[in-house]
Amino acid sequence: DDLPAATRNLVGRRSAALGGAYRLFYSEPVEFVRGEGVYLYDPAGNAYLDAYNNVPCVGHSHPRVTEAVSRQLATLNTHTRYLTDGVVTYAERLLATHSMGAAYAMFTCTGSEANDLALRIARHYTGGTGVIVTENAYHGVTAALAELSPSLGPNVPLGSHVRTVPAPTGGVNFTAAVAYAISDLERHGTRLAAFLADSAFSSDGVLTEPAGFLAPVADLVHAAGALYIADEVQSGFARTGSHMWGYQRHGLVPDIVTMGKPMGNGLPIAGIAVRREILDDFGRQVRYFNTFGGNPVCVAAASAVLDVLDTEGLPTSVAATGAYLKDAVARVAAESPLLGSVRGAGLYLGADVVDPATGAPSGELAAAIVNGMRQRRVLISATGRHGNVLKIRPPLPFGRQHADQFLGALGEVLAAVGRG
Numbered sequence: 001d002d003l004p005a006a007t008r009n010l011v012g013r014r015s016a017a018l019g020g021a022y023r024l025f026y027s028e029p030v031e032f033v034r035g036e037g038v039y040l041y042d043p044a045g046n047a048y049l050d051a052y053n054n055v056p057c058v059g060h061s062h063p064r065v066t067e068a069v070s071r072q073l074a075t076l077n078t079h080t081r082y083l084t085d086g087v088v089t090y091a092e093r094l095l096a097t098h099s100m101g102a103a104y105a106m107f108t109c110t111g112s113e114a115n116d117l118a119l120r121i122a123r124h125y126t127g128g129t130g131v132i133v134t135e136n137a138y139h140g141v142t143a144a145l146a147e148l149s150p151s152l153g154p155n156v157p158l159g160s161h162v163r164t165v166p167a168p169t170g171g172v173n174f175t176a177a178v179a180y181a182i183s184d185l186e187r188h189g190t191r192l193a194a195f196l197a198d199s200a201f202s203s204d205g206v207l208t209e210p211a212g213f214l215a216p217v218a219d220l221v222h223a224a225g226a227l228y229i230a231d232e233v234q235s236g237f238a239r240t241g242s243h244m245w246g247y248q249r250h251g252l253v254p255d256i257v258t259m260g261k262p263m264g265n266g267l268p269i270a271g272i273a274v275r276r277e278i279l280d281d282f283g284r285q286v287r288y289f290n291t292f293g294g295n296p297v298c299v300a301a302a303s304a305v306l307d308v309l310d311t312e313g314l315p316t317s318v319a320a321t322g323a324y325l326k327d328a329v330a331r332v333a334a335e336s337p338l339l340g341s342v343r344g345a346g347l348y349l350g351a352d353v354v355d356p357a358t359g360a361p362s363g364e365l366a367a368a369i370v371n372g373m374r375q376r377r378v379l380i381s382a383t384g385r386h387g388n389v390l391k392i393r394p395p396l397p398f399g400r401q402h403a404d405q406f407l408g409a410l411g412e413v414l415a416a417v418g419r420g
């Protein structure tokens with residue numbers, strides 16, 4: 001193959017050292033040694049346009065984050081049972097971005113732990129155990145979350161207290177599907193604890209439209225005495241441009257919000273925001289301690305992220321660049337027999353790849369496009385139940401010139417893949 005010998009060697013050592021459960025991106029894996037802004041660099045110094053990574057939300061190696069983390073690391077880093085100012089001030093700032101009424105913030109290291117904690121609180125508050133998720137949801141790595149993450153596939157069984165509902169695509173009456181799942185759980189003697197959904201339905205194929213469709217679902221869940229948990233690991237921190245949080249696009253008030261990935265621009269910090277009345281009894285009865293969750297270094301990173309979102313005006317530029325990119329990709333799709341529907345909000349876009357002969361979803365052609373983009377040094381991936389949805393989700397400083405570079409590569413790749 002075309003892989004440089006050093007890369008091939010590292011791939012071999014990786015699987016020998018880390019085992020088989022990990023997967024690498026791309027048929028020709030790529031090694032990175034450096035990142036800056038919306039670019040990643042391979043060992044030969046080639047720049048790759050990052051149109052995929054949401055974790056470095058304010059850009060790779062952002063100097064303000066680097067400086068804040070370095071300064072804090074050189075000053076103080078402890079576990080989280082001493083009194084420090086940073087985490088309190090950050091919690092106050094974070095809560096001010098939410099629209100949940102009176103709320104608390106709690107911190108973890110990963111989105112999985114945040115969802116796990118949210119479930120524990122929901123079960124404590126409601127006395128129920130049932131959970132409703134979408135048919136190709138992903139919510140995390142723990143045992144409790146793997147059994148409600150159907151995207152992990154048939155080798156990871158769902159729990160008997162879990163019901164799935166179809167992904168909210170055009171033809172689906174999503175509210176009716178949730179109502180049916182609630183009654184189905186009840187018939188089996190299981191009380192619903194929570195409806196848990198990614199506000200952008202990433203692993204279901206990036207389903208963002210129409211804004212507002214989730215509001216009646218929240219009403220229904222509340223009427224059943226259960227909680228609405230908004231998983232904002234993907235859709236949060238201004239990803240959608242118009243709003244800081246995906247649930248705000250839908251005009252609903254969640255009971256618990258879980259956050260992660262972009263929160264610390266790559267430092268492991270995640271957490272929840274929870275309405276006060278929901279947490280109060282749990283707070284009295286349960287002791288919660290998370291060694292690293294919200295430690296001073298991670299909080300320094302997270303605070304710097306909020307600073308940069310603000311000082312660089314990212315929500316506004318995300319809305320503008322996102323709209324520009326979505327329109328342009330939709331125009332490309334209208335001309336290409338390989339692409340179907342294009343969706344998205346802000347800098348989170350999904351584009352369906354279809355078989356030109358049948359119009360059916362094609363994960364194979366999507367993989368060919370993803371790999372073709374990688375050959376042209378543009379990073380994207382594919383998602384959705386059939387793996388056929390191009391997932392375009394760059395760091396937020398992605399500007400119009402980056403969008404144009406992306407579109408140039410996409411045009412070439414569609415032409416090449418279309419020729420077969």
Ligand code: PMP
Nearest residue numbers: 110111112138139140198233260
């Ligand atoms: N929820 C969603 C919607 C996610 O996409 C992910 C990660 N892909 C998680 C939760 C879990 O987050 P983490 O990997 O930080 O545990």
